[in-house]
Amino acid sequence: MDAELTTAAAEAKAALRDVAPEPGSPKPDPVLVVDGVRRSFGGVTAVDVDHVEVQRGSITALIGPNGAGKTTFFNLLTGFDKPDLGTWHFDGRTMRGVPAHVASRLGMVRTFQLTKSLTKMSVIENMKLGATSQVGEHWWKGLFPFLWRDQERKIEARADELLARFKLDHMRNEYAGTLSGGQRKLLEMSRALMTEPRLVMLDEPMAGVNPALKQSLNTHIKGLRDQGMTVLFVEHDMDMVHDISDWVIVMAEGRVIAEGSPDQIATNPAVIDAYLGAHQGKTMLEEL
Amino acid sequence: MNWGNIAEASFSAFFGVNAMYFAIAAIGLNVQFGYAGLLNFGQAGFMASGAYGLGMTAHYFQISFWWGIAAGMGYAIVLGLLMGVPTLRLRADYLAIVTIAVAEVIRLVVRSVRFKHFFGGSDGINNFSGPYRDLNPYLESGRYPFSPLDADGPTAALIVVLFVALAIGSGVVVQRTVLARRFPTLSKWVGIGVVAVVAFGLLMLVSRSVEYTGYSLWTITVGWALVAVLALFVWALMRSPWGRVLKAIREDEDAVRSVGKSVYSYKMQALVIGGVIATFAGMMFSIERGSVQPDNYSRDVTFFVLTALVLGGAAKVSGSIVGPMLFWGILAFADVFLHQLLASRGGRLELLGLEIIGSESQIGQFQLMLVGVLLILLMVFRPQGMFGNRKEMALDGR
Numbered sequence: 141m142d143a144e145l146t147t148a149a150a151e152a153k154a155a156l157r158d159v160a161p162e163p164g165s166p167k168p169d170p171v172l173v174v175d176g177v178r179r180s181f182g183g184v185t186a187v188d189v190d191h192v193e194v195q196r197g198s199i200t201a202l203i204g205p206n207g208a209g210k211t212t213f214f215n216l217l218t219g220f221d222k223p224d225l226g227t228w229h230f231d232g233r234t235m236r237g238v239p240a241h242v243a244s245r246l247g248m249v250r251t252f253q254l255t256k257s258l259t260k261m262s263v264i265e266n267m268k269l270g271a272t273s274q275v276g277e278h279w280w281k282g283l284f285p286f287l288w289r290d291q292e293r294k295i296e297a298r299a300d301e302l303l304a305r306f307k308l309d310h311m312r313n314e315y316a317g318t319l320s321g322g323q324r325k326l327l328e329m330s331r332a333l334m335t336e337p338r339l340v341m342l343d344e345p346m347a348g349v350n351p352a353l354k355q356s357l358n359t360h361i362k363g364l365r366d367q368g369m370t371v372l373f374v375e376h377d378m379d380m381v382h383d384i385s386d387w388v389i390v391m392a393e394g395r396v397i398a399e400g401s402p403d404q405i406a407t408n409p410a411v412i413d414a415y416l417g418a419h420q421g422k423t424m425l426e427e428l
Numbered sequence: 429m430n431w432g433n434i435a436e437a438s439f440s441a442f443f444g445v446n447a448m449y450f451a452i453a454a455i456g457l458n459v460q461f462g463y464a465g466l467l468n469f470g471q472a473g474f475m476a477s478g479a480y481g482l483g484m485t486a487h488y489f490q491i492s493f494w495w496g497i498a499a500g501m502g503y504a505i506v507l508g509l510l511m512g513v514p515t516l517r518l519r520a521d522y523l524a525i526v527t528i529a530v531a532e533v534i535r536l537v538v539r540s541v542r543f544k545h546f547f548g549g550s551d552g553i554n555n556f557s558g559p560y561r562d563l564n565p566y567l568e569s570g571r572y573p574f575s576p577l578d579a580d581g582p583t584a585a586l587i588v589v590l591f592v593a594l595a596i597g598s599g600v601v602v603q604r605t606v607l608a609r610r611f612p613t614l615s616k617w618v619g620i621g622v623v624a625v626v627a628f629g630l631l632m633l634v635s636r637s638v639e640y641t642g643y644s645l646w647t648i649t650v651g652w653a654l655v656a657v658l659a660l661f662v663w664a665l666m667r668s669p670w671g672r673v674l675k676a677i678r679e680d681e682d683a684v685r686s687v688g689k690s691v692y693s694y695k696m697q698a699l700v701i702g703g704v705i706a707t708f709a710g711m712m713f714s715i716e717r718g719s720v721q722p723d724n725y726s727r728d729v730t731f732f733v734l735t736a737l738v739l740g741g742a743a744k745v746s747g748s749i750v751g752p753m754l755f756w757g758i759l760a761f762a763d764v765f766l767h768q769l770l771a772s773r774g775g776r777l778e779l780l781g782l783e784i785i786g787s788e789s790q791i792g793q794f795q796l797m798l799v800g801v802l803l804i805l806l807m808v809f810r811p812q813g814m815f816g817n818r819k820e821m822a823l824d825g826r
Contacts, residue, residue: 218686220682220685220686239685239690240682240685240686241684241685241688241689241690241691242688244685244686244687244688245688249686249687249688250686251686252682252683252686256680256682256683256686257683258675258676258679258680258683259679260675260679260820261672261675261676261679265672268669268672269672269673269676269684269687269689270687272687272688274669275669276668276669276670277668277669277670277673277689278670279665279670279697279701281668281670282664282665282668282669282670282671283661283664283665283668285668288668288669292669315819315820328683331687332686332687334687335687335688
C-alpha cells in the first residue's frame with residue numbers, strides 16, 4: 141500500500157501524523173480555520189462548531205449521522221447560508237459575510253448533495269460555464285466575438301481535457317439532462333474544477349454512483365490532492381472515507397465530536413455512540 | 429364568403445404596426461423571461477416609460493426627438509433598477525408581483541386627474557410626431573402596393589427578399605413540426621423546398637391586393653428594421669458567454685453561484701436590457717400615432733405580449749418575432765372571418781342549436797377565445813412553441 145503513495149499523499153500523511161486526534165486540534169498548515177460558527181433554525185441548533193482546522197493539501201472527510209449538520213456547515217462556509225455567530229478564515233482571509241460567488245472566485249468551490257447539472261445545456265457548455273474571469277461574460281463585450289473568441293478556445297481546450305480525464309468526453313455535445321446520475325456527479329465535479337479552486341468541497345460525491353464508477357472517482361479525488369488542491373468532503377460511504385482520506389472530522393448534532401486519522405476514528409467510542417447510540421455497534425464499525 | 433378579403437386582412441396584420449411593436453416588446457421580454465427565467469409581468473410599464481419619455485420630452489422641451497429616445501431608455505434603466513433591487517434576491521414570484529404592480533402604478537399615476545396638467549390624464553400627450561413625419565420618404569397619403577409585381581424596383585427587391593425569407597422560414601417550421609413526424613422517409617430538403625415554394629406562391633398571390641398608405645409603410649419600414657436590429661442584438665448576446673450564464677441562471681441559480689458568477693448582477697442586467705428594448709416598442713407605437721395614452725399600456729398588453737412570445741417559442745429569437753406576427757395574424761383572420769360568417773348567417777351563429785355569437789359586438793370576445801383555444805392546443809401538442817426546442821423541453825429538471 142505504501143509503495144503506491146504519491147508524494148502529495150505521503151506529505152499529507154506525514155504532516156498529520158503528530159496532530160492530536162481530538163476535536164479542534166490545530167494543524168501544522170491549515171488552509172481553512174473555523175471559529176465558533178453557529179447556526180440555528182428556529183429553536184434547533186443545526187451547527188455549533190467551536191474550532192476546526194483543515195490541513196492544506198490533505199483530503200479531509202466530514203462524516204456524521206443524518207441531520208448532523210454537515211451540509212449546513214458546508215452552506216455556511218461557502219456563503220450559501222449565513223451563520224448567527226462565528227468567523228472563519230480561508231487561506232488567511234476572513235470569509236464571514238462573503239457572498240457565495242465571491243467565495244468561489246477566491247478558490248473555495250463546492251458541489252451539491254443533490255446534483256446541480258444544468259440539464260438543458262450541453263455537457264461542454266456546462267463545463268465552459270465554470271471558467272472564471274471570462275471576458276465574454278460582460279454583456280457589451282459579449283456582443284463582439286473577437287474580444288472573447290481566443291479565451292473561449294482556451295477554455296474549451298481545458299474543458300475537453302477535464303472531460304477526457306473524467307471519461308465524459310463521449311457525451312461532450314449531449315444535453316447534461318441525458319447523463320446518468322453518476323455521470324452528473326462527475327460533471328458537477330469537473331465543472332467545479334474549471335474554476336481552478338484551491339479548496340474543493342464535495343457534498344456526498346458518491347451518493348447514487350455505481351461501484352465501478354466509485355473506484356475511478358476515488359482515483360480522481362486523490363488526483364486532486366496530487367495537483368496541490370485541498371479536498372473536504374461529506375460522505376456516508378465508510379469504505380471510501382477509509383480509502384482516500386488523510387483525516388476525518390466527525391460531526392453529530394451540529395458539533396464536532398471527534399477528529400483523527402481514519403484508523404483512529406474507526407475505533408473511537410464517541411463516534412460509535414453517535415452513529416449507533418450506546419456501544420452496541422462496536423463490532424460493525426471495527427470492520428472499517 | 430370572400431376569402432380574398434380574409435387573406436388580405438390577415439396578411440396586413442401579419443406585417444402591421446401592431447405585430448411590429450409587439451415583436452419589439454417580445455424580443456425584450458424574451459431576454460428576461462425566455463433566457464433568464466425572470467417573470468416580468470410589467471412589460472407594459474417599460475413600454476409606457478419609453479412612450480412617455482419620448483412624448484414628454486418632445487412636448488415640453490421642443491428638442492430633437494432623439495433626446496426623447498434617450499430619455500425613454502433612461503427611464504427604463506431607472507425602472508429596472510427600482511424593481512430589481514428589492515426583488516431579484518428573492519424567489520422568482522416576488523419579481524412577478526412587483527412588476528405587475530409597478531406597471532399598474534405607472535399607468536394609474538400618468539392617467540390620474542391630479543397630474544393632468546403634467547401627463548395629460550387619460551388623454552395623454554398628443555401631436556408630437558412632426559419630426560418623425562418629416563423624415564418619411566414616402567408620400568404620407570399615397571397608396572403603396574406591397575407586391576413585388578406592382579412596386580418599384582428597389583422596394584420590389586426588398587419585398588422579394590422578405591417573402592423568400594418567410595417562405596423558407598415557414599418551410600423549416602412545417603418540416604420540423606409536421607413533415608418530420610408524418611413522413612419520416614421524406615428528404616428534409618424536399619419537404620422544406622415544397623412548403624417554401626407553396627408559401628412563396630401564396631404570399632405573391634395574397635400580396636397582389638395589399639396596399640399600405642405612405643405613412644403606414646414608413647412606420648412598418650422603420651419598425652421592422654428596428655426589430656431586425658434588436659433581434660440581431662439579442663442573438664449576439666445570447667451566443668456569447670454572457671448568454672450562457674443567463675441560460676444557466678434560468679436553470680439553477682445556486683449552480684451558477686457555486687462557479688463564481690454574481691447571479692444578482694446578471695439578473696439585473698437582463699431585466700434592464702429587456703426593459704430598454706421594450707421602450708422601443710412604446711416609442712414606435714406612440715410616435716406612429718403622435719400620441720401617448722395611458723390605457724395603451726395596461727395589463728392586457730403585458731399578457732398579450734407574453735402570449736405572443738409563448739406562441740412563437742420562448743428562448744428563441746425567431747420565436748419572439750414570429751409569435752407576435754402569428755398572434756395578430758390570427759386575430760385579424762378571426763375578426764374578418766367571423767364578421768363574414770355572421771353576415772352570411774343573418775347576424776347569428778348557431779352550433780347544434782346553441783347560440784355561439786348573437787351579435788357583431790360579441791366577435792371581439794370570441795376572437796380572443798379562439799386565440800385561447802389555439803394556445804391550449806399549442807401547449808398540448810407543441811409546448812415549446814412554434815420555434816422552441818422539443819428536446820430541450822423534454823428534459824426534466826432534476
